Amino acid sequence: MAMRSPLPVRDGVGATRLHLPLTGPWPTVGAYMAERFFHLEPERLLSRFDRGEIVARDGTPLARETPLGAHEFVWYYREPPIEREIPFVVEVLHQDRDLVVADKPHFLPTTPGGKYLQNSALVRLRNLLGIPELTPIHRLDRATAGVLMFSTRPETRGAYQLLFERRQVEKVYEAVSAVPEGWDAASPALAGRPFPIVYRNHIEKLRAHVCVRVDEAREPNSETLIELLGCDDRVVHTLLRPHSGRMHQLRVHLASLGAGILNDGFYPTLLPEAPDDFTRPLQLLARELRFVDPLTGAPREFLTRRVLQDAPRG
Structure with a gap:
């Protein structure tokens, strides 16, 4: 059975689910995500924890200090890309x-x-x-x-x-x-x-x-x-x-x-x-x-x- 997102659809887009390792060399969930998404500036990513934008399965916001292994999944909204408008109607x-x-x-x-x-x-x-x-x-x-x-x-x-x-x-x-x-x-x-x-x-x-x-x-x-x-x-x-x-x-x-x-x-x-x-x-x-x-x-x-x-x- 599909795992239900704790976050609602926003602007037509559902939240993204990320599977976390339960053990590894990263002391915190934030450290793991900063390495996983290495193309992003680390502080920019970690500040999303401070704003409560990364949540656990029950919808509880995670802190940047949340230890790795405390949760197996997190949800968050993707930051919207700069898109070229496709000028055709569905x-x-x-x-x-x-x-x-x-x-x-x-x-x-x-x-x-x-x-x-x-x-x-x-x-x-x-x-x-x-x-x-x-x-x-x-x-x-x-x-x-x-x-x-x-x-x-x-x-x-x-x-x-x-x-x-x-x-x-x-x-x-x-x-x-x-x-x-x-x-x-x-x-x-x-x-x-x-x-x-x-x-x-x-x-x-x-x-x-x-x-x-x-x-x-x-x-x-x-x-x-x-x-x-x-x-x-x-x-x-x-x-x-x-x-x-x-x-x-x-x-x-x-x-x-x-x-x-x-x-x-x-x-x-x-x-x-x-x-x-x-x-x-x-x-x-x-x-x-x-x-x-x-x-x-x-x-x-x-x-x-x-x-x-x-x-x-x-």
Whole structure:
């Protein structure tokens, strides 16, 4: 069972929990945290103890002299980073007692992390709707736009999470790729495979790597059905139905077929990190979610209102 935070959600952001060692070379909790967060000026961190901003499991504020071993966990609010505003709006497609379904724009992360705090779909929606318990049931990459589902109540959250864990949610995406070499609109195919294409490979997430690794020698653990929606002399527009949920799966599969998604800085080639160019979003869209509601047994369907800017015209 999840450990409940003693601190309430503040400005749409929950408190951070830190697991402390019970023994070690640090005489106090403050000394351990000063070394753990070495990038911060020590006195600046320790002054947070003096202000009562670092608390134990029961909400009791800790002093900078609190000995190591007195508590196994502490909670605190992250100091907000200086954020670049992401100038796109997350829209609410549906809201009921148990669910909020949103239409996430490109560039906006699902949850806070790193240099994004207020500029995340979760925090924006918590503040917009006044629901501090709001929690994502699944996630979309920051670069991907489209349908994203949230739970409003802990009592029913698990039932919806199980749908995703058991692959009982039908997910449909769209992507736009540059016309690949050798493309023949009269006989469309990718890497010599005519549509529809069922593509499989083995995807592995490596620790401390931003890209996944493909191992063609291993048994496939990912599968996508790829259908053709249209094309013109510039681009190919595809419909993607993932039958598994590996990290970056759709981006990897299209890149492996020679049709890497437009504006993808990861696949097939990892480009140097650069500031966001809001005029060139990744051309990947989470278009639809379908499932049978685990509480009512009724079929549910949610569709994005967004379109990919580089899709063929007409």
